[in-house]
Amino acid sequence: MTPPDLDHLHAALPAEGRLVLCTHRHPDPDGLGAMAGLQFLLRAAFGVEADLVLEGRIRRAENLAMRRLLGIEALPKGGVDPVQHKAVFIVDSQPTFSHTSPPGGVPVVGVVDHHRGTEANGSEEGLGGIPFVWVDPDYGATSTMVFRLFEAAGVEPDQRVATALFCGVRYDTNDLARDAGEADERAYEALHRLADRKLVAAIDQPSLSREYFRQMAESIHACETYGPLLLILMGEVSSPEAVAEIADWFVRLEGKQWSLAGGACDGVYQVSLRTDMPGADAYPALRFILGEEGACGGHGRMAGGQIPLTDRSLEEVQALVRSRALEVFGLGGQTGRALVGDPSGRPAVAD
Ligand SMILES: [Mn+2]
Known part of the structure; x- marks a missing residue:
């Protein structure tokens, strides 16, 4: 696990002007926490002011609650001004990841991230020329x-800020x-002492929309089981985060070790893979499943990625994901079983 190099970070910062902090599209608590934390730190340690840029609507209820309750302010769209803003800093993602597009016209001077990238979508060479790069998949957040x-x-x-960082780690x-x-344990414990626990609880249990329940019902009916694997390949979904949430939810099903969820949103087929097998690595499996058609990242037991829906139809992408998933888990030739009966009244099939 690489330690932080504060002098190196300081040296990468522009001598004058403001910084822009950004993360991947549809920011999650770790991205939001890291941005709020870095904004505070840069001011306190170096007197450098930074503005946040958020890309893609935040739709997951917990993430929305986190942003609202912690007052995480971002620049309006098009608010990056090259006269004022001298440099960009990316957290919880990397500039070459397909779900990340830092504002143009301003150089990227820093990357802090715990994701592993691939040659195709986030290679070391894509980070060349960036003065401060601290990428280490050994960190949990x-x-x-x-x-x-x-x-x-x-x-x-x-x-x-402690509450924001705590949410990111947790x-x-x-x-x-x-x-x-x-390091995650130490951060979690220290931040837990400093955080507003009422806000942490409010962020954890926000009210949920009808759309949320409708989509969860749909996912239950879409779920197919293949031995240790669950496939939940949906059509249109309300947000990319919904796909991650569905994968997280289904991996809890007893007796199943892997859940692969997919859904179409914003012109891409979003895919999330989760496993609860100790020591298992989700990333190589998802890399295989998405092949050269898609891009992905991940660490440990979770991985996420997407395939554009520009060259292939939704049905073609679903079929591709299904067949590659069965292949990588050695389940080729098996027929899936529905997890529950569908609303048309067909009976449930037990596994
Ligand atoms: Mn993260």
């Missing part, structure tokens, strides 16, 4: 990496149960 910068600088986050590591190392 980018928010942990940002917390380590606080430690290195001897700066303590205020309650709001959601990405599933309260330290998933892909968490010693």
Whole structure:
């Protein structure tokens, strides 16, 4: 696990002007937490002001609640001004990842991320020329990496920022149960002491829309079982985060070790793979499943990616994902069984 290099970070910052912080499209708690944390740290440690850019609507209820309750402010669309803003810093993603497009016209000076990239969509060479690159998949959350910068600088986050960072660590590591190392534990415990626990609870249990329940019902009916694998290949979904949430939800089904969820949104087929097998690595399996048609990233027991729906129809992409998934798990030739009966009244098939 690489330690933070604060001097190197300082040297990468522009001598004057403001910074822009950004993350992947449809930011999640780790991206939001890392941005809020870095914004605070840069001001406290180096006197550098930074503005946040959020790309893609935030639709998952927890993420929306986090942004609203913590007052995470972002520049309006088109608000990046090259006269004021001298540099871009990317957290919880990398500039060459397909779900990340930093604002143009301003150089990227820093990357802090815990995702593993691939040659195709996030190679080392894509990071060449960026003065500060700290990418380490051994961290369970980018928010942990940002917390380590606080430690290195001897700066303590205020309650709001500690709450944001805490949410980042807890959601990405599933309260330290998933892909968490010693650094994540230390960050989690220190941030938990500083965080506003009422806000943490409010972010964790937001009210949910009717659309949310409708989609979960649809996912139950879409779910097919193949031995240890669950496939939940949906049609249109309300948000890319919904696909991740569905994969997270189904992997909890007893007796099943892998869940692969997919759904179409914003012109791409979004895919999330989860496993609850100790020590299993989701990323190589998803890399195989998406092939050269798609791009993906991941760490430990979770991976996500997408295939554009420009060259292939939704049905073609679903068929491709299904056949490759069965191949990579050695389940080729097997017939899937419905998890439950569908609303047309066909009987449920037990597995
Ligand atoms: Mn993350």
